Amino acid sequence: MKRPTISDVAxxxxxxxxxxxxxxxxxxxxxxxxxxxxLEAADEIGWHxxxxxxxLSGGTTNVIGMAIPRPAATLGVEPFFMELVSxxxxxxxxxxxxxxxxxxxxxxxxxxxxxxxxxxxxxxxIIVVDLRGDDPRVxxxxxxGLPAVVVGGPADVGTLPHVWADDAAAAAETVGYxxxxxxxxxxxxxxxxxxxxxxxxxxxxxxxxxxxxxxxIEVVHTDYTGLEGAQATRxxxxxxxxxxxxxxxxxxxxxAGMSVADEMRLSVPTDLSIVAWDDSQLCQVIxxxxxxxxxxxxxxxxxxxxxLLDVVAKNGAVEQRGVEVPAPRLVPRSSTAPPQR
Amino acid sequence: MKRPTISDVAxxxxxxxxxxxxxxxxxxxxxxxxxxxxLEAADEIGWHxxxxxxxLSGGTTNVIGMAIPRPAATLGVEPFFMELVSxxxxxxxxxxxxxxxxxxxxxxxxxxxxxxxxxxxxxxxIIVVDLRGDDPRVxxxxxxGLPAVVVGGPADVGTLPHVWADDAAAAAETVGYxxxxxxxxxxxxxxxxxxxxxxxxxxxxxxxxxxxxxxxIEVVHTDYTGLEGAQATRxxxxxxxxxxxxxxxxxxxxxAGMSVADEMRLSVPTDLSIVAWDDSQLCQVIxxxxxxxxxxxxxxxxxxxxxLLDVVAKNGAVEQRGVEVPAPRLVPRSSTAPPQR
DNA sequence: CGCAACAACTGAAGCGTTTCATCAGCACGC
DNA sequence: GCGTGCTGATGAAACGCTTCAGTTGTTGCG
Numbered sequence: 001m002k003r004p005t006i007s008d009v010a011x012x013x014x015x016x017x018x019x020x021x022x023x024x025x026x027x028x029x030x031x032x033x034x035x036x037x038x039l040e041a042a043d044e045i046g047w048h049x050x051x052x053x054x055x056l057s058g059g060t061t062n063v064i065g066m067a068i069p070r071p072a073a074t075l076g077v078e079p080f081f082m083e084l085v086s087x088x089x090x091x092x093x094x095x096x097x098x099x100x101x102x103x104x105x106x107x108x109x110x111x112x113x114x115x116x117x118x119x120x121x122x123x124x125x126i127i128v129v130d131l132r133g134d135d136p137r138v139x140x141x142x143x144x145g146l147p148a149v150v151v152g153g154p155a156d157v158g159t160l161p162h163v164w165a166d167d168a169a170a171a172a173e174t175v176g177y178x179x180x181x182x183x184x185x186x187x188x189x190x191x192x193x194x195x196x197x198x199x200x201x202x203x204x205x206x207x208x209x210x211x212x213x214x215x216x217i218e219v220v221h222t223d224y225t226g227l228e229g230a231q232a233t234r235x236x237x238x239x240x241x242x243x244x245x246x247x248x249x250x251x252x253x254x255x256a257g258m259s260v261a262d263e264m265r266l267s268v269p270t271d272l273s274i275v276a277w278d279d280s281q282l283c284q285v286i287x288x289x290x291x292x293x294x295x296x297x298x299x300x301x302x303x304x305x306x307x308l309l310d311v312v313a314k315n316g317a318v319e320q321r322g323v324e325v326p327a328p329r330l331v332p333r334s335s336t337a338p339p340q341r
Numbered sequence: 342m343k344r345p346t347i348s349d350v351a352x353x354x355x356x357x358x359x360x361x362x363x364x365x366x367x368x369x370x371x372x373x374x375x376x377x378x379x380l381e382a383a384d385e386i387g388w389h390x391x392x393x394x395x396x397l398s399g400g401t402t403n404v405i406g407m408a409i410p411r412p413a414a415t416l417g418v419e420p421f422f423m424e425l426v427s428x429x430x431x432x433x434x435x436x437x438x439x440x441x442x443x444x445x446x447x448x449x450x451x452x453x454x455x456x457x458x459x460x461x462x463x464x465x466x467i468i469v470v471d472l473r474g475d476d477p478r479v480x481x482x483x484x485x486g487l488p489a490v491v492v493g494g495p496a497d498v499g500t501l502p503h504v505w506a507d508d509a510a511a512a513a514e515t516v517g518y519x520x521x522x523x524x525x526x527x528x529x530x531x532x533x534x535x536x537x538x539x540x541x542x543x544x545x546x547x548x549x550x551x552x553x554x555x556x557x558i559e560v561v562h563t564d565y566t567g568l569e570g571a572q573a574t575r576x577x578x579x580x581x582x583x584x585x586x587x588x589x590x591x592x593x594x595x596x597a598g599m600s601v602a603d604e605m606r607l608s609v610p611t612d613l614s615i616v617a618w619d620d621s622q623l624c625q626v627i628x629x630x631x632x633x634x635x636x637x638x639x640x641x642x643x644x645x646x647x648x649l650l651d652v653v654a655k656n657g658a659v660e661q662r663g664v665e666v667p668a669p670r671l672v673p674r675s676s677t678a679p680p681q682r
Numbered sequence: 683c684g685c686a687a688c689a690a691c692t693g694a695a696g697c698g699t700t701t702c703a704t705c706a707g708c709a710c711g712c
Numbered sequence: 713g714c715g716t717g718c719t720g721a722t723g724a725a726a727c728g729c730t731t732c733a734g735t736t737g738t739t740g741c742g
Contacts (some may be wrong), residue, residue, distance in 0.1 A: 003460055021700060052393045056698055056700095357691065358730095394727070
């Protein structure tokens with residue numbers, strides 16, 4: 001099938017190409033009657049604007065890019081990404097933007113992707129996830145002048161707009177709650193240690209622990225998989241100063257930890273309290289239900305997309321560089337209780 | 342920053358634009374020395390082909406589209422999509438293809454997306470998921486002549502290439518196994534009833550049940566969420582002819598079902614055996630570990646992407662219209678056992 | 683030596699849009 | 713009657729690339 005072009009539309013409506021273009025783009029310069037005729041003609045022959053031609057003549061691509069610097073295999077593990085994506089999509093869909101995703105093997109590969117997206121004029125803006133310490137992506141994006149929004153922050157994002165939540169407050173709330181229950185030794189099964197948000201949570205937990213008089217908080221880093229979550233739990237539970245509560249950086253590891261406790265004949269929550277960062281259906285559905293730090297990930301994604309669209313529309317001249325979304329809030333369930341004496 | 346164009350490259354290398362184009366595209370017509378000079382020049386000034394211009398002059402977009410006709414909220418629930426996507430990406434990355442995803446609210450919306458992708462020249466090919474009965478997408482894609490590969494089949498895919506697994510064999514294996522353990526009443530907590538693969542599994546289970554002398558197989562359909570999985574389980578377990586084994590269409594529902602059994606003081610696997618379709622870390626990590634139908638979803642996705650690239654390259658003249666990947670195989674774990682008398 | 687064949691390279695058209703300069707027609711005021 | 717300003721419309725350039733028809737310059741061959 002041959003695709004109709006704007007000149008087909010113009011011909012059918014009996015006007016010039018430029019008149020048709022004006023009409024189709026809702027710009028002034030044509031009478032209402034003509035506009036009507038053009039729109040009808042376009043509709044009748046099923047015309048769609050050729051996006052390549054539009055881009056070539058200086059328009060926008062209506063595509064947002066998102067590179068994901070995680071091993072593809074670990075993506076499926078946690079619902080976070082998919083929920084984020086679905087939130088992003090929900091905002092992008094209305095103005096007709098599409099999301100281009102690319103899984104990359106490393107941050108270096110991601111830099112290449114950004115360069116080529118920029119050079120090839122492929123995207124109008126970029127969503128950056130999984131920020132690391134001294135992340136070279138920030139500098140590159142600033143240098144290229146590619147509109148971008150960082151999922152995370154507020155520190156280490158350079159001059160890039162970003163959307164962040166107060167993880168420290170959530171960490172403090174959690175530690176405070178456990179301290180109030182009587183816990184004095186806490187373990188933490190964290191995610192990838194080079195991710196900035198992991199580090200930030202590490203710090204926040206440590207700080208909150210001293211504040212609330214926690215004796216020890218031991219941190220073990222993992223790759224977010226259930227397997228490593230189980231290993232980390234075993235390590236924590238076999239240490240001489242066994243913790244009475246463990247915090248996990250996602251729900252699958254929390255479940256794995258619960259199974260390890262079971263193996264070791266420790267019952268949850270009597271012998272061991274468990275808290276998961278990021279709530280999920282899993283936490284709600286399992287028995288005992290897992291106390292979790294819940295946040296609306298889809299809304300988070302939606303806010304990111306909105307901010308990016310703003311940045312793209314105003315060409316970077318956006319008033320609000322850092323947008324804060326509500327901090328995760330603690331949802332106590334049956335996996336936490338006062339420790340057994 | 343101004344993006345360099347091919348004429349900058351040509352100028353720097355001291356050749357004409359067309360010579361530069363030939364050199365950059367690896368086509369014959371320039372000497373090796375010239376080619377070398379051009380490539381170096383391009384590299385030095387950081388040239389990237391403007392994809393819009395390339396597309397406009399008849400090239401390919403190097404983009405694959407995938408519309409997902411599920412409510413955005415249910416996407417995060419199961420790792421299937423993300424694993425599929427990561428498999429697809431792994432193949433697409435090498436030849437420099439990107440994946441454009443769009444979550445759509447309905448099949449109708451998806452048809453619109455296809456029309457506009459086609460009209461706007463946005464994608465080279467399309468991956469179709471979640472096929473339904475009498476799916477209008479098949480007809481539209483055939484009509485538009487857009488290269489497409491269906492995830493599913495082998496029935497009801499029209500003339501479209503497709504990648505499928507023998508779900509019926511997997512269903513039979515599962516029922517055979519349960520029958521051999523001594524189960525005579527089986528429940529099935531299925532996914533969305535209008536999805537073709539749900540129907541196919543329904544049929545396959547029913548057929549295998551008669552073959553293996555199962556007395557009854559009761560099916561309840563859900564939306565794949567843990568909540569509905571729990572409700573369905575309650576319904577099955579309170580029926581007068583209570584099943585001694587339940588098959589779930591994903592792992593989160595299997596976990597939810599296990600919790601419901603716990604609520605009702607039924608122990609797994611003594612009083613109730615549980616099997617999940619599609620293995621996941623969750624099934625392995627939870628206690629008791631859940632018997633599952635495992636398949637390599639990433640490899641499935643990779644095969645889909647490969648086939649689509651073939652179709653795109655050969656413009657539909659591909660030799661193998663239907664590609665079969667290995668059927669899911671049953672991985673027995675601790676959630677299945679002979680039923681208590 | 684003259685011509686064909688060929689390799690290496692160039693010029694220009696064309697892809698479908700947007701946009702800017704221009705223009706016809708018309709009403710208005712002096 | 714004529715300049716001015718406005719509305720509605722047109723023509724053509726420009727975007728960056730690919731490709732095809734030509735144009736050189738060189739080699740081979742009878």
